[in-house]
Amino acid sequence: MLALRGMYEGGKIELFDPPPKDTRSLVAVVFLDAEPDQIADAKETLLLAHSPAFKRLIERSIHEVEQGQTRPVQDLLDELPD
Secondary structure (H helix, E strand, O other), rough: OOOOOOOEEEEEEEEEEOOOOOOOOOOOOOOOOOOOHHHHHHHHHHHOOOOOHHHHHHHHHHHHHHOOOOOOOOHHHHHHOO
């Protein structure tokens, strides 16, 4: 079993992560009660998930970790646009 988080708004469900490809499966949708701060966090997650700049930073960071070229997290955070 696999669980994916998403957000329902305006009659649409948007997943935070892509579902697995080439898989056929039954799906159950459960609507959870959420506090306003949880909804705000979910909206921010969706914005980051669709951000090409954030994706590039993550891919570069993964490459650096694989090459043993790590650096403090604050350096990465300082590069994010406001």
